[in-house]
Amino acid sequence: SQQGEEDPQALSIQEGENATMNCSYKTSINNLQWYRQNSGRGLVHLILIRSNEREKHSGRLRVTLDTSKKSSSLLITASRAADTASYFCATPLGNDYKLSFGAGTTVTVRA
């Protein structure tokens, strides 16, 4: 069963704009991760946020976590063409070693 769901399914923005995507999950978690997948490639780990954190930054990425709403958001600021990819949230399912991924948000950055 899928734990997380991303929203929107797809997003198209102009280069330089910000992109925001959300992830909702069903059960309590102790951490949430975001991954990026470029077309036809494997996933790349972007950032992890723990349940006792509300916000975390990494370069142009900003992740928030609201455990009361069981949701997280990923913001990419000043987007570039290279940010065109699918973005997935992942949460532990059961024990920490089983991970559940959402279906992803496909982001297209137009030049």
Add this chain to the structure above:
Amino acid sequence: EAQVTQNPRYLITVTGKKLTVTCSQNMNHEYMSWYRQDPGLGLRQIYYSMNVEVTDKGDVPEGYKVSRKEKRNFPLILESPSPNQTSLYFCASSSIRNHYEQYFGPGTRLTVT
């Protein structure tokens, strides 16, 4: 270069013909995992392994087998493939100390006719 490799990258086979997809990592990672990716469903975990000779079921283990005889290798075995196993498969690894940061292989696109 630190990496996870998978072979083959592409495979077309017929129903019932046993196949193995190999996965190897050169980072001395304890944790390894297999996922399948299907349109609209995201990635689903098939099996994972915490260390040599230790394997456990993920979300969708039916129809698959794995083994972990060596730390670096984690092959995925389909004893009798069926068309519903047509998918894109990814192997991933991580250290136990930092197992949340998983390193993914390039993927194997499997078609079962």
